[in-house]
Amino acid sequence: MSKVFSIIERAQWAVAPKKEKAAVGVTRQIIFLAILVISTLGASAQMDADTAKTPRQSKLDALFSFYGQDGKHSAVTGGKGNENLQVYSVKISGTHKIDSVNTFYLSAGVDIISSASTDSIDFIVSSASRVDQHTSLNIGYSRQLNKQLSVGAIFSLSLESDYFSRGGEVWFDYLRKDQRAAASLNLSAYFDDLRWGRLQPPYIIEARNLIYPGELRDSAWFDIHHRNSYNISGSYRYDLNKRMSLSIFPSYSYQEGLLSTPFHRMYFADKVLPEVENLPRTKHMGVLGIQLNSFIGGKFILRSYAQYYMDDFGLTSTSIKLETPLKLKPKLSIAPSIRYANQTASDYFKPYREHQSSEEYYTSDHDLSSFWSINPGLSFNFWFGKPETNKWQVQKLSLRYSYYQREDGLKAHIISTYFGLDRVKSRK
Numbered sequence: 001m002s003k004v005f006s007i008i009e010r011a012q013w014a015v016a017p018k019k020e021k022a023a024v025g026v027t028r029q030i031i032f033l034a035i036l037v038i039s040t041l042g043a044s045a046q047m048d049a050d051t052a053k054t055p056r057q058s059k060l061d062a063l064f065s066f067y068g069q070d071g072k073h074s075a076v077t078g079g080k081g082n083e084n085l086q087v088y089s090v091k092i093s094g095t096h097k098i099d100s101v102n103t104f105y106l107s108a109g110v111d112i113i114s115s116a117s118t119d120s121i122d123f124i125v126s127s128a129s130r131v132d133q134h135t136s137l138n139i140g141y142s143r144q145l146n147k148q149l150s151v152g153a154i155f156s157l158s159l160e161s162d163y164f165s166r167g168g169e170v171w172f173d174y175l176r177k178d179q180r181a182a183a184s185l186n187l188s189a190y191f192d193d194l195r196w197g198r199l200q201p202p203y204i205i206e207a208r209n210l211i212y213p214g215e216l217r218d219s220a221w222f223d224i225h226h227r228n229s230y231n232i233s234g235s236y237r238y239d240l241n242k243r244m245s246l247s248i249f250p251s252y253s254y255q256e257g258l259l260s261t262p263f264h265r266m267y268f269a270d271k272v273l274p275e276v277e278n279l280p281r282t283k284h285m286g287v288l289g290i291q292l293n294s295f296i297g298g299k300f301i302l303r304s305y306a307q308y309y310m311d312d313f314g315l316t317s318t319s320i321k322l323e324t325p326l327k328l329k330p331k332l333s334i335a336p337s338i339r340y341a342n343q344t345a346s347d348y349f350k351p352y353r354e355h356q357s358s359e360e361y362y363t364s365d366h367d368l369s370s371f372w373s374i375n376p377g378l379s380f381n382f383w384f385g386k387p388e389t390n391k392w393q394v395q396k397l398s399l400r401y402s403y404y405q406r407e408d409g410l411k412a413h414i415i416s417t418y419f420g421l422d423r424v425k426s427r428k
Contacts, residue, residue, distance in 0.1 A: 056425040059095040060392070064417045071366075071410035074117035076213075078267040078274060079364030080352040083410060084116040093138075105140035105154065121263045122214040134160045148175050162211055162263075164193045180239040185232075192227040194258055210262045212276060221276045227257035233287075242295075249289035249307075256282045264365060268357040277363045279348055285311040299327045314347030315368060331383040337402075338376045345370035366408055377402030377414075389426050396420035 071083030091109035098104070111134040118132065135158070142152025149172070156167035169188040176182065197208035210225055233251035240246055264277035289307040296302055302324050309317040319341035327333045346368040348361045355362040379400035384393065398418040405411050 055389075056099070057097040058423045058425070059097075060419075060421040061093040061095075062419040062421075063089070063091045065089045066415045067412065069404075069410060069412035071406075071408070073364075073366040073369075073408055073410070074120065075261065075264045075277070075363070075365035075367070076117040076120045078265040078352050079366060080267075081120060082116040086114045088112045101144045103142045103144075103152075105138065105142070107136075107138040107140075109136045110134070118263075121211065132161050134158070142171075148177060149173070159198060161198060162194060162196045164195075164198060166191050182235075182237045184235045186234065188229075188231045190229040190231075192229075192257070193225060194227060194262070195225050210258075212262055213265050213274070216265075216274065216276060221278075222258055222262060224258050224281075227255060227259065229253060229255045244295070245293045247291040247293075249287070249291070251287045253285040253287075254283070255285075259283055260363065261365070264363070266355065266362055266364060267353045268355050269353050271357045275357070277365065279361050279363060280313070283311055283313060285309070301325045313368070315344060317341060317343040325381075333381045335379045335381065336377070337379075338374070340372070340374050342372045343370060366410070369408065371407040373404065373406045375402060375404045386422075389424055392421050392423045394419060395422045 065088075067085075067087040067089070069083060069085045072081070073079050074081035074083045089109065089111045091107065093107035094105070096104045096106075113132045113134060115132070137157045138154055139156075140152060140154035142150055144150045151170075151172050153170045154168065156165070156169075158165040158167065167188070167190045169186060171184060171186045174183045195209055196211035210222060212219075212221060231251065231253045233249070235247060235249045237245060237247040259281060260277045260279040262276055265274045266277050267274050287307060287309050289305065291303065291305045294302045294304075303322070305321040305323075307317075307319045307321075309315075309319075319339060321337065321339040323335055323337035325333050325335040346363070348363050349366075349368045350362065350364065351366075351369075352364055355364070377400060379398055382397040384395055384397075386395075396418070397420075398416075400414075400416045400418075402414045403412070404414070
């Protein structure tokens, strides 16, 4: 799977249990600087004779997925109501390696989203708001500076009815000469415009206003409509021996702007009429992940992953994931997995009608509540032979199913199919 495809998959939300829409976008200055630096490196380096003879290689990754969930704690209706949601996703990623040094990336994705809770923004059954779509475009470039160091960047655009995003990421990868250790550093900055209407009739790109619940639109609850996000993450892998590899994944994120969702209702214990969810305008988040891969015999691999998350909203989360790929045949394997997570509630969360209207910040979004969750899954992976020169050929086919259940009753099913195609084009 290509570098750009793995980056994009980390950013996607369609195939994960009820994830909040992440802040996406980037300032023009950072993107311009990143592209300028990489372009300068590309112009200054000279390809040697071996590089010129390297065959061109192209890869095409395709992911088709379905995500369906049901629950009873919709944040749109104040933490009480139908959470039924279906997402149909198609994501295509292309990688073109023109030589041993330069690689270009292009990716596009479309999600079709049907949501009962979104339909309740106006309290109109089967209204047009029930169905939405999310589209994304990613363009990237990487350069191998030498056998140990590479650098790359991706520029992203994303569009949905209630936001428009510009995004970008720059990464640096290092591989030790003996290949027993590797490290990477990723920097990204994002900018969201959260105004509604770009994909609604008459289908103009120009944004309109923030969307509030139907009965609360006589007031402008917020005077901002942006959300900026800045992230730094890294990874370090070290091979302890021939059978064990240890990796560490630290990251830090900072967000500022409108961090609450303007169409989430709030119902109070001391007030009849609802208001709109309100959260602080800044947020600091930190994550530390540790992964241990162990090769057991000739057919088993045990992948163990633990992660700790915390933010200054008071929310913490600990998760553990185990995956055991088993080779059934040289070109066929299965990989059962299970993930368990435990989360503490945000300082600003209380269930339906338990907040007081005198509080400064408040939410009844159960994504920010206290709960445990379990997520078992099973995947089948098929590998094919090396591609013939100048011909496209399927290299990998994966089928995966996973089930998600949360303590508060939320349940979800995720089905996905992945195709990996390769083509090697000889140089004349």
